[in-house]
Amino acid sequence: MNIILAGFMGSGKSSVGRILARIMGMEFLDTDKLVAARSGKSIERLFHDDGEVCFRALESDVISSIKGEGKVIAVGGGTLVKEENIRILKEKGLLVHLRVSPQAVASRLAGTSGRPLFDKIGSDMSLLASFMAEREAGYSKADICIETDSLSVLETAEDIAGRFRPSSVDCASTVTVDLQERSYDIIIADRFDDWNKRISATGFKGKLAIITDHNVAPLYLKRIADDLKRSFSVYSIVLNSGEATKTLAEAERVYDILLKHGFDRSSGVLALGGGVIGDLAGFVASTYMRGIAFFQAPTTLLAQVDSSVGGKVAVNHPLAKNLIGAFYQPRLVIAETGFLRTLPMREIRAGLAEVIKYGIIYDTRFFDFLECSSSQILALKPDKIAEIIHKSCSIKASVVSEDEYEAGRRAILNYGHTIGHTLEYIGGYGSIVHGEAVAVGMVAAARLSVLEGFLSYEDELRQNGLIDRLGLPLKYAFGGYDDVLAALSRDKKCVDSVPSFVLAEKIGKVSIVKRVNDGNLREAIDTVLQPSDCI
Numbered sequence: 001m002n003i004i005l006a007g008f009m010g011s012g013k014s015s016v017g018r019i020l021a022r023i024m025g026m027e028f029l030d031t032d033k034l035v036a037a038r039s040g041k042s043i044e045r046l047f048h049d050d051g052e053v054c055f056r057a058l059e060s061d062v063i064s065s066i067k068g069e070g071k072v073i074a075v076g077g078g079t080l081v082k083e084e085n086i087r088i089l090k091e092k093g094l095l096v097h098l099r100v101s102p103q104a105v106a107s108r109l110a111g112t113s114g115r116p117l118f119d120k121i122g123s124d125m126s127l128l129a130s131f132m133a134e135r136e137a138g139y140s141k142a143d144i145c146i147e148t149d150s151l152s153v154l155e156t157a158e159d160i161a162g163r164f165r166p167s168s169v170d171c172a173s174t175v176t177v178d179l180q181e182r183s184y185d186i187i188i189a190d191r192f193d194d195w196n197k198r199i200s201a202t203g204f205k206g207k208l209a210i211i212t213d214h215n216v217a218p219l220y221l222k223r224i225a226d227d228l229k230r231s232f233s234v235y236s237i238v239l240n241s242g243e244a245t246k247t248l249a250e251a252e253r254v255y256d257i258l259l260k261h262g263f264d265r266s267s268g269v270l271a272l273g274g275g276v277i278g279d280l281a282g283f284v285a286s287t288y289m290r291g292i293a294f295f296q297a298p299t300t301l302l303a304q305v306d307s308s309v310g311g312k313v314a315v316n317h318p319l320a321k322n323l324i325g326a327f328y329q330p331r332l333v334i335a336e337t338g339f340l341r342t343l344p345m346r347e348i349r350a351g352l353a354e355v356i357k358y359g360i361i362y363d364t365r366f367f368d369f370l371e372c373s374s375s376q377i378l379a380l381k382p383d384k385i386a387e388i389i390h391k392s393c394s395i396k397a398s399v400v401s402e403d404e405y406e407a408g409r410r411a412i413l414n415y416g417h418t419i420g421h422t423l424e425y426i427g428g429y430g431s432i433v434h435g436e437a438v439a440v441g442m443v444a445a446a447r448l449s450v451l452e453g454f455l456s457y458e459d460e461l462r463q464n465g466l467i468d469r470l471g472l473p474l475k476y477a478f479g480g481y482d483d484v485l486a487a488l489s490r491d492k493k494c495v496d497s498v499p500s501f502v503l504a505e506k507i508g509k510v511s512i513v514k515r516v517n518d519g520n521l522r523e524a525i526d527t528v529l530q531p532s533d534c535i
Contacts, residue, residue, distance in 0.1 A: 002093025010105040011098035013074035019157040021072040080138030091346040097142035102129040163379040177397040186333040196231035206266035211281040213241040243429035268293030274300035275307035282313030286328035296333040301351025304335040305392035310400040350435025364508030415502040416442030422487035426479040439472035448524035449503040
């Protein structure tokens with residue numbers, strides 16, 4: 001993950017960033033220096049010769065060009081003025097606002113030079129305060145805010161670093177999905193080093209295929225495969241990453257590999273990856289030789305809290321998401337929370353959409369916890385991450401244990417998904433990731449819940465406020481009402497082309513509604529289908 005420092009001039013972004021990078025063993029980047037290097041001019045000369053508009057354009061280009069993880073990035077004081085910059089930065093990492101008062105700015109910058117905007121303001125405190133207030137709207141979008149007036153540069157850096165240090169709390173836990181003879185455990189731990197012993201304990205003894213993708217394989221495949229080879233004959237299958245892999249054609253390719261290497265009914269499949277790999281590997285396991293052993297090792301937050309649990313496996317059809325699939329339970333799920341530290345921030349946020357869903361559909365106190373702990377969750381505080389994974393899995397396990405095949409109550413897990421899946425489809429499974437689509441789908445579901453007379457406006461605001469606070473989208477700028485309606489008619493839960501909806505009655509309770517008012521549905525969908533500059 002990247003840590004991005006933003007704030008007004010004089011907040012100490014660059015100084016704090018350099019120290020923070022040393023503390024955490026990360027690379028440090030200063031976007032002002034990158035802009036100067038690209039333009040061949042100092043920031044002061046660039047402002048003088050080409051103006052602020054040129055500077056801001058270069059700044060946006062520099063931000064967009066930053067690749068990879070493990071960086072501390074200090075951005076300019078005016079970077080967050082542009083909504084698009086905020087969106088790009090939040091995809092790249094955790095956005096931290098170093099808040100500073102006008103008095104502290106004036107004191108810290110007195111006698112300095114080379115700051116064009118501060119030189120223009122001079123010593124006029126009212127003008128400085130007004131200018132800072134104009135930028136507050138952008139700063140307020142940060143994930144974490146730290147008051148820096150009373151802190152030294154070192155203290156500020158240590159404050160930020162402390163939010164990422166492991167807690168002394170034991171974060172290992174187990175959740176059991178109770179399905180009688182098909183019951184299984186979900187093991188949650190920062191790192192798990194007994195893969196072969198734990199899988200052997202399920203009674204499995206055959207060949208094992210580890211199915212993973214090109215993103216995950218370089219990070220974790222060797223460690224896990226080497227451990228498993230102590231007990232099993234292991235073969236690795238590395239696929240392309242992304243939703244485009246989740247097809248019948250790719251499943252057929254995996255069947256060919258399994259047949260070539262002599263996999264039979266005593267063999268098994270371990271899915272090492274996110275939701276796409278879990279769904280595809282599970283579909284293969286459920287259909288190869290009419291079903292072989294299946295194990296899950298989810299590597300994304302979304303997979304750890306949702307898709308790896310409950311036994312839904314599927315591939316996509318050109319006309320609909322997850323249209324071809326089965327209910328096929330794994331024998332074991334091992335969720336290493338340490339996997340999450342190598343994820344892009346966009347994937348962390350996407351997983352949090354499913355976490356929010358559990359609070360809405362099942363547990364008011366869990367929703368309250370998410371509201372209170374949002375900044376620590378985004379900072380991947382180990383005890384908070386372990387808690388949200390454990391609680392999310394416990395809720396899903398409880399629902400699945402009651403209704404394994406989605407004959408009734410299990411459908412509440414689809415809150416936000418009915419419209420969310422259509423957004424993924426009309427965007428070609430590329431413009432929006434699953435968790436983002438679910439977030440927008442929950443916004444539409446809450447609006448529909450209010451219009452249908454189920455949910456209070458106050459609870460709708462609370463839900464949407466938490467979605468926004470965790471950096472997830474509230475709207476989607478692609479397609480129109482007719483596109484969504486056509487896709488809805490092909491949803492696998494439709495009856496006679498009429499979709500049912502999970503609507504919220506209050507935070508912590510939902511209902512399944514078979515039919516809604518057409519006008520209300522149009523208004524709810526139109527609410528989220530607006531251009532991105534309306535967000």
